[in-house]
Amino acid sequence: MADDKLDKTDRTDRNAGKGHIPTVIADELHIVYRVNGAKTGKGSATSALSRIIRRGEERGVRKVHAVRGVSFTAYRGEAIGLIGSNGSGKSTLLRAIAGLLPAEQGKVYTDGQPSLLGVNAALMNDLTGERNVILGGLAMGMSREQIRTRYQEIVDFSGINEKGDFITLPMRTYSSGMAARLRFSIAAAKDHDVLMIDEALATGDRKFQKRSEARIRELRKEAGTVFLVSHNNKSIRDTCDRVLWLERGELRMDGPTDEVIKEYEKFTGK
Numbered sequence: 001m002a003d004d005k006l007d008k009t010d011r012t013d014r015n016a017g018k019g020h021i022p023t024v025i026a027d028e029l030h031i032v033y034r035v036n037g038a039k040t041g042k043g044s045a046t047s048a049l050s051r052i053i054r055r056g057e058e059r060g061v062r063k064v065h066a067v068r069g070v071s072f073t074a075y076r077g078e079a080i081g082l083i084g085s086n087g088s089g090k091s092t093l094l095r096a097i098a099g100l101l102p103a104e105q106g107k108v109y110t111d112g113q114p115s116l117l118g119v120n121a122a123l124m125n126d127l128t129g130e131r132n133v134i135l136g137g138l139a140m141g142m143s144r145e146q147i148r149t150r151y152q153e154i155v156d157f158s159g160i161n162e163k164g165d166f167i168t169l170p171m172r173t174y175s176s177g178m179a180a181r182l183r184f185s186i187a188a189a190k191d192h193d194v195l196m197i198d199e200a201l202a203t204g205d206r207k208f209q210k211r212s213e214a215r216i217r218e219l220r221k222e223a224g225t226v227f228l229v230s231h232n233n234k235s236i237r238d239t240c241d242r243v244l245w246l247e248r249g250e251l252r253m254d255g256p257t258d259e260v261i262k263e264y265e266k267f268t269g270k
């Protein structure tokens with residue numbers, strides 16, 4: 001499971017001799033979704049017949065094999081980009097590392113509790129931005145005192161109050177970009193062992209993206225590991241030094257950012 005403590009002497013730690021500390025190890029990881037009540041066939045007489053014949057098997061459950069045998073080791077201080085076409089398994093892999101999805105086969109080992117910062121991270125729409133900063137901080141394990149000292153910093157970083165006193169209004173009055181900025185700011189206020197960001201940078205405007213990129217670089221210096229899922233190759237280039245390229249759930253390439261993006265751009269025809 002994802003919350004297994006890492007065995008620092010793990011054999012997959014190829015760089016142990018160089019003093020690198022592994023934070024996440026995925027070992028031949030497979031993730032399969034099961035979709036209940038999924039219809040097979042088009043509702044024709046023959047498909048109805050075949051459904052009757054299959055009765056007793058896993059009826060109405062369709063499997064989606066989203067991650068297929070992915071292995072890698074992430075180290076402290078690395079910023080790793082995850083790239084690949086739509087539906088290639090990037091978000092699924094992050095959710096599995098965060099311990100939100102069980103492994104069908106294989107294993108994920110993590111050092112500490114990884115935090116997943118998605119554009120869908122749970123904030124309460126009916127509460128004010130202010131309350132969400134406090135609740136979000138508590139949910140991440142910050143003390144009230146820590147939240148109090150970081151509060152102004154979080155609000156300033158989000159830029160929510162640049163156009164008026166929005167932080168005291170309910171989140172439902174925010175634009176999707178404003179909400180995403182607040183989510184990022186809350187998550188980025190804490191020093192994470194492993195921080196995973198799913199497309200968060202794509203949502204803010206250019207000025208906010210720059211600020212987020214700078215913060216990611218800081219988080220790396222503070223010895224965490226950062227994973228970033230993005231379709232924006234420039235964001236990945238500016239932030240990451242290593243890239244994992246997924247395609248149809250398989251790890252197609254793992255290497256230095258420039259090399260992997262070059263191959264990916266050939267693949268996508270850019």
Ligand SMILES: Nc1ncnc2c1ncn2[C@@H]1O[C@H](COP(=O)(O)OP(=O)(O)OP(=O)(O)O)[C@@H](O)[C@H]1O
Pocket residue numbers: 033034035064065066084085086087088089090091092093
């Ligand atoms: N909750 C779910 N139930 C069933 N299948 C799912 C679920 N979430 C994702 N999938 C499937 O798993 C596969 C991988 O999806 P995933 O969202 O991980 O891809 P992605 O690389 O993050 O895509 P994108 O770039 O479009 O965000 C896809 O085939 C998708 O249809």
